[in-house]
Amino acid sequence: MQVQARVGVDIGGTFTDVALEYQGGFSSAKVLTNYAQPEQAILDGIEKAAQKAGIAMDQIGQVIHGTTLVTNALIERRGARMAFITTEGFRDVVEMRSENRFEQYDLNITLPQPLVARQDRYTVKGRIAADGSELLPLDMSDVNRVAAAIRQGGYEAVAIGFIHAYTNGSHERKMAEALGAACPNISVSLSSVVSPQMREFERFNTVIANAYVQPQVASYLKRLVQRLQLAGIKAPIFMMHSGGGLISVETAIEQPVRLLESGPAGGAIFAAQYARAHDMKKVLSFDMGGTTAKICLIEDGTPKTSNTFEVARTYRFKKGSGMPLSTPVVEMVEIGAGGGSIAALDSMGRIGVGPRSAGSEPGPACYQRGGAEPTVTDANLMLGRLDPDNFAGGEIVLSTAKAADALQSRLCGKAAATSEDAAFGVTEMVDENMANAARAHTIENGRDVQSFTMVAFGGGAPLHACRQCEKLGIDSLLIPPGAGVGSAIGFLRAPFSYEASKGLFQKLADMDATLVQATLKALEDEARRFVFDCAGDIDIAVKRIAFMRYAGQGWEIPVPLDMPLTELTDKDHLQAAFEECYRRLFGRLIDGPNIEITNWSVLVASAPPNIAPVQRRLPIGNTIKGKARKFYDAALRRMVEGQEVRRSAMLPGNSVEGPAVITENETSTIITSAFSAVMQDDGGLLVIRKGSWA
Known part of the structure; x- marks a missing residue:
């Protein structure tokens, strides 16, 4: 019987990640992104993952792709x-x-x-x-x-x-x-x-x-389709859109602006799946790759979404300093903080990190590909958090000497510091930048970050997640299986979906019910048509949203309408739904002003799959030991004697006391001295602050 495999491919600024899922198995690959020919890295990654799985290219039945091509073109004006x-x-x-x-x-x-x-x-x-x-x-x-x-x-x-x-x-x-x-x-x-x-x-x-x-x-996608066909992959190709669903290549060519943040959206879907499985109501998704870090709020198993997005900000964290775009998007904050982010001294001799990145060409100094500027990866290598002989599954041999030279020559001169001191400064700065972004994002949404559980993935996030939790006051985090290629796996879990929107300004008191129903019906028909073209006649879920505000306010809030279409014209139901959302976001209502509706939106998506619940295991007993390994613990400000454990050697219920490094091919998880880790039944690694479960 022929195997029908599905492939998810995420092109990042440094690595191209591939996740291949087939009957009875899973394999993945990480290859350096090819800037001149992005499709070549995709082919190389798919071939590598298929060889691991023992699958021929013509046995692949579906390819799902996310790309930063649109975002990069806008930022770089190309x-x-x-x-x-x-x-x-x-x-x-x-x-x-x-x-x-x-x-x-x-x-x-x-x-x-x-x-x-x-x-x-x-x-x-x-x-x-x-x-x-x-x-x-x-x-x-x-x-x-x-x-x-x-x-x-x-x-x-x-x-x-x-x-x-x-x-x-x-x-x-x-x-x-x-x-x-x-x-x-x-x-x-x-x-x-x-x-x-x-x-x-x-x-x-x-x-x-x-x-x-x-x-x-259009040129890139047509080229990609042709190259995949020549390689023997005759499967249909779908694109991840910024709203967290899949669309056809034809739709992506017609409306490429919907591909903004398509890779990070896959990561949010990935984190949301584990939030639902582990019954975590409040989750902070932390995705750190080679070039950027992305932070997203997930509540009740659903990523927070928006109908606007700002790209190419001229001031970090300054809303309004970028180019605002109106397109459905998973709402997140993204900063230039990744493994390839470059560290430099400013005019006052202070260490700054990012947003410039060494990317994959030439890459960090330790990659030995011509890079000379110190990066976060170089700093982590110097601090013992990376194994130079087993990075990316041993496919990239890292040079500790070149990392030390880059740190010493660019950061240590005026301060007369050691390369280890400089490495600590680099990692501490990038950790503080990411923690500040998380604080700002949760505060802007009226949330307390300490009440959230972190889900960390991407090649860099497991290295920094414990330190993030220390800075943010978070007691637990989850490192899902396949975390190093999390966004690519998220593509495989994403629904087929399309969101249709329409501006229709009305005061709630004077709402034209007939016009609203006709508008919503037209939007639903439009969205159904796009989903049907991709997936055929499948079970779907319909979600309607009204964007509402008090008269006199400059911006509206999204109000999900979980009611039949016939009840949407009931003004009392609409007012109650708006007031519930407004109170949750701002803490109180405003007496007096009229309520207005500015836009309507209808999301049609394939029905979500059933997710088996996972019973939480706590790190109580069944502790395992690994070989000795030293690394730098930032909270203690010194090297600590820890242990190294292979993640694949851990069974459900096995726990590891920090300080420890838990290794796998695509990433490593740093367990600082304040935390313990325990393997869950679904392969997830639950990391909990010591004493917090007592």
Whole structure:
């Protein structure tokens, strides 16, 4: 009987992770990312994982892929030469932004430059009102003039964003038809398709970002499909989208902006699965790879989501300093803190870490690939947290001497410190940066971080998770099996899903029930169509969300509506749902103001699988010992005599007392002196602060 395997592939800034699942088994691989040809690293990783499993390439029945291509293209400004067409009078919306001065006293405040220069922004006469009616017909002579200018300008892509197109996209469609006739080979993105939501600044940014990356993403995905077929993989390929589900390659090519943060979204799905299995109601997902660290809140087994996302911030942790995009996304905070993050001294002689990364080319100094700047990986190697002979399953031999040279030459001179002192400074700075991000994220969401359990995964997170818990006051964390390739495994657990949104501003007291029901029905039909095209006729779950606020407020909150469609027009039900969410987030309600609804959203997803519950085992007895191993314990500020235990040698119920290092091929887990670890029945490693379970 032919084996039908499924493969999840996550391309990161340093490593490309592959998780292969087949009947009766699982295998994984980690290979360095190939910047010039990302698809080559995918093929190399799949081939390596398939060889481990003894599976032929033609036995792979499904490939699921997540990529940072879109995010990186926006941050590094490596997109298409493009134009933007908008309503007359709104040419400079993307430059004027929203008047939010996020750094009030900075006289030299730096804002992200628009992706489209002013000379490449065109306007046409015509006007749609906020209610969708036509105030001024589209001027077809203007339309033809702009289409001719686009043809002569040599553009690769065009974004069209007209005022109030979220209520009526007819003018945008006419403009697109004219462009199709004038220059049929150009990529065209419509805001009424990509982001049909109110607020023109966010909507214009989103459609511009979509058009900016569309030619590059289309070229890459078509190349990937071709290369996989030539390698013998005839299976369908699906993409992980930023909202935590799967879409087809065709949808990804049409709306590549939905691929923002697709890799981290897979990690959130991975963590949420174990949160449900272990009945952990409040989870802080901690994903640290080679380039970035991602932190996400998961409550009641569901990652927190949002309909907006900010990319390419010019100020770390400063909301409003980036490019806001309106697209469904798993809400998380992401910072430049990974194994490849580069450490340097500032003008005052202080150690700073990131956001620059050595990536995979050349990589950290200890990789012996030409890197000369000290990184977090070099520091961890110096502190005994990594085994130089068994990194990445022994496929990359690390040089302690080169790590020491990089730390000594770049960080130790003025301070007359040792390379070990510098290594401690590097790891402590990156740990504090990540802890600050976690604190800020939980506080912004009205949560107390100490009440959460951490789920740590990615190649770097298990190395730093215990220290994070010490800094944040968290008593327990879980390292799931396959943590080193967690996001890739998350792809295999993700549902087929599509979220359709629509701007429809109404006051709750005056809500048009017939219009709301018709809008929700249309959104559900749209989402069902996308899911059906991917997965066929399957069991699905439908989730409806209203974005609501008090009159006078600038922003709304998402309100899940767990009620039948017929009850959604009951104003009392809607008010009660809004007030419950508002009180949970802010602690109190506001008396007096009217309630408003700005946007509606419908998520259609394949039904979630049943997850077997796992009975928690505590580290009481059944302690096992390993070989002696020294490493640096940051809380104690000294090297400690610990032990090294192979994770594959641990059975359910086996416990390990810290200080210890628990090793596996893709990562290592550092158990500091304050913690103990116990193997769970599902292969998860539960790490608990000593004495906290007594």
